[in-house]
Amino acid sequence: xxxxxxSFLTKYNYWVFIGLVMIGMYALIAKRNxxxxxxxxxxxxxxxxxxYVSIGAKQGSTIPILDSxxxxxxxxxxxxxDYINPLPHVLMLTAIVVSVATLGVALALAIKVxxxxxxxxxxxxxxxxxxx
Amino acid sequence: MIWPVDLIIMLLVMVSGIGAxxxxxxxxxxxxxxxxxxxxxxxxxxxxxxxVAFTEASVGAGVSSVFFVAAVFRTSRRTKx
Amino acid sequence: MRFxxxxxxxxxxxxxxxxxxxxxxxxxxASPASTHVSPYYIEHGAADTHAPNIVxxxxxxxxxxxxMFETAVIFSAGLACFFLLxxxxxxxxxxxxxxxxxxxxxxxxxxxGKTPAGSEEFEPIDSHWVPYDMIINMTCRxxxxxxxLFALYVIAHGHYSPGGGFQGGVIFGAAIxxxxxxxxxxxxxxxxxxxxxxxxxxxxxxxxxxxxxxxxILGGNFLDYSRLAGLLGVDxxxxxxxxxxxxxxxxxxxxxxxxxxxxxxxxxxxxxDEGL
Numbered sequence: 001x002x003x004x005x006x007s008f009l010t011k012y013n014y015w016v017f018i019g020l021v022m023i024g025m026y027a028l029i030a031k032r033n034x035x036x037x038x039x040x041x042x043x044x045x046x047x048x049x050x051x052y053v054s055i056g057a058k059q060g061s062t063i064p065i066l067d068s069x070x071x072x073x074x075x076x077x078x079x080x081x082d083y084i085n086p087l088p089h090v091l092m093l094t095a096i097v098v099s100v101a102t103l104g105v106a107l108a109l110a111i112k113v114x115x116x117x118x119x120x121x122x123x124x125x126x127x128x129x130x131x132x
Numbered sequence: 133m134i135w136p137v138d139l140i141i142m143l144l145v146m147v148s149g150i151g152a153x154x155x156x157x158x159x160x161x162x163x164x165x166x167x168x169x170x171x172x173x174x175x176x177x178x179x180x181x182x183x184v185a186f187t188e189a190s191v192g193a194g195v196s197s198v199f200f201v202a203a204v205f206r207t208s209r210r211t212k213x
Numbered sequence: 214m215r216f217x218x219x220x221x222x223x224x225x226x227x228x229x230x231x232x233x234x235x236x237x238x239x240x241x242x243a244s245p246a247s248t249h250v251s252p253y254y255i256e257h258g259a260a261d262t263h264a265p266n267i268v269x270x271x272x273x274x275x276x277x278x279x280x281m282f283e284t285a286v287i288f289s290a291g292l293a294c295f296f297l298l299x300x301x302x303x304x305x306x307x308x309x310x311x312x313x314x315x316x317x318x319x320x321x322x323x324x325x326g327k328t329p330a331g332s333e334e335f336e337p338i339d340s341h342w343v344p345y346d347m348i349i350n351m352t353c354r355x356x357x358x359x360x361x362l363f364a365l366y367v368i369a370h371g372h373y374s375p376g377g378g379f380q381g382g383v384i385f386g387a388a389i390x391x392x393x394x395x396x397x398x399x400x401x402x403x404x405x406x407x408x409x410x411x412x413x414x415x416x417x418x419x420x421x422x423x424x425x426x427x428x429x430i431l432g433g434n435f436l437d438y439s440r441l442a443g444l445l446g447v448d449x450x451x452x453x454x455x456x457x458x459x460x461x462x463x464x465x466x467x468x469x470x471x472x473x474x475x476x477x478x479x480x481x482x483x484x485x486d487e488g489l
Contacts, residue, residue: 004334009235010238010239011236011238011239012139012142013142013238013239014233014236014239015441016142016145016146018147018226018229018230018233019146019226020145020149021225021226021229022222022223022225023146023149023150023153023228024149025218025221025222025225026153026218026219026222027153028217029214029217029218029221029222030213030214030218030219031153031213032213032214033158033206033210033211033212033213034485035158035161035162035200035203035207035211036158036161036211036213037152038163039152039162039165039200040153042165042196043149043152043153043168046168046169046172046188046192049172049176049184049188050172050175050176053176053179053181053184054138054179054239055237055244055246056177056179056181056246056247057180057181057239057240058180058240058241058242058247059239059240059241059242060240061180061242062180063180063181063182063441064180064255064266064267064268064373065182065265065266065267065268065373065375066258066259066265066266066267077183077256078255078256078259079256080247080252080255080256081162081242083245083255083267084179084180084181085246085251085255086251086254086255086258086267086268086271086272087246087250087251087254088181088246089181089183089184089268090183090268090271090272090276090279090462091279092181092184093184093268093272093377093379094272094279094280094283094379095289096184096187096188096191096192096379097187097191097283097379097468098283098287098290099191100191100192100195100196100199100383100472101286101287101290101291101471101475103188103196103199103288103293104199104290104294104475105290105294105297107200107202107203107479108293108294108297108478108479109200109296110136110203110207111203111207111298111408111479111483112207112209112297112298114207115482116271119208120207120208120210120211121211121212122156127395182375183266183268183269183375183376183377183380185375186375186376186380187379187380187383190380190383190384190387191379191383193389194383194387195383195386195387195472195476198387198390198394198476199475199476199479201489202476202479202480202489203479205480205489206479206481206482207482
């Protein structure tokens with residue numbers, strides 16, 4: 001019990017990550033509306049981004065913008081322990097912008113489906129495909 | 133990281149995420165998704181990822197919501213689940 | 214369906230909970246992600262590239278390939294949306310609608326009637342009831358230049374503060390989208406045509422890749438900006454700083470144009486009439 005509690009206290013970001021992944025996956029599988037599915041996909045993406053950002057965090061460090069760099073006398077050495085790991089931030093920054101581009105394509109496909117079938121519900125689309 | 137603020141925001145993230153997929157109106161879902169993105173942005177900012185938070189605020193809460201509203205306007209607001 | 218989904222997500226959640234003890238603790242400085250390559254970036258980033266914001270330095274310099282192809286992905290997403298939705302067939306309406314701008318009166322002209330095309334006081338509209346609000350129009354018109362200025366600041370100041378090409382490009386695109394929402398799509402097309410937007414997005418990717426090829430021609434590796442030192446007239450470290458700025462401008466152009474293209478196509482379902 002104590003082990004579970006301590007693991008909860010040190011890792012509660014990951015609990016939120018797992019919860020959001022489950023919400024996103026549920027929307028992707030169970031929801032029949034295409035826009036709801038797209039929202040689920042986006043929730044899944046942000047959950048993964050939260051996971052990466054949590055991995056990069058460091059206790060007692062500051063944001064990854066150097067203090068000494070603003071002047072020209074940047075001669076005292078920079079300690080890696082003082083700054084949060086910038087690598088996950090870089091990867092996730094590009095991932096967010098790519099996610100909005102994929103969101104645009106997904107919504108374009110949804111609009112195209114609506115032009116063809118007049119509905120966004122999957123079961124109604126399937127019924128229209130089966131009918132003729 | 134200040135844990136009460138953190139815990140409240142995480143709770144709100146979960147609530148708005150569940151709300152975005154549960155509400156039976158696509159325009160409401162789009163707005164709730166915008167709320168979700170903005171709370172996510174606050175979470176990144178608390179964890180020190182300022183660049184990611186800035187991107188999420190401008191992309192997730194700004195442009196994504198506009199795209200959702202535009203797509204819902206061009207299709208239909210109706211949803212069965 | 215709902216039952217299968219519940220079982221699947223419970224299984225997946227259970228697996229993730231099972232793996233939870235193996236994740237590094239939150240905020241652990243000795244976690245594997247923080248021990249191998251990132252200390253080098255933090256300790257040498259400013260000395261190598263003269264950019265205090267390490268995220269910008271890693272984004273555009275150390276991992277330049279990554280960012281270049283991300284930009285290419287965004288560009289191809291814009292093109293995919295264009296090819297999916299764009300229709301060039303104009304349906305010729307029976308009746309045409311015009312609005313008298315000073316009074317807000319809508320004019321309905323039957324087929325064969327004389328249209329006030331070319332007049333300054335009338336503008337063509339698509340639906341009978343188009344809300345026209347002078348306060349919203351003027352407020353957005355006043356705000357847009359400042360938003361654009363802020364976007365340029367974000368791009369140019371990415372070395373020293375949070376920001377860079379992606380954020381600045383998105384904010385610049387959002388300014389144009391704000392103008393499109395407050396007016397209509399036609400008045401945006403008069404300022405930024407669709408063709409211009411496509412050319413700008415291609416130009417952004419081209420600036421990025423062209424910088425890399427220029428470094429290659431000057432005898433370095435692909436995207437090794439220190440080779441631009443002779444061309445820019447500065448030392449190697451400042452050349453890398455300037456190289457970061459050049460590719461950030463390319464990224465900003467591409468992202469701005471793609472956001473605007475996506476909005477054009479999504480808001481009018483590819484017809485490019487009036488929009489929202």
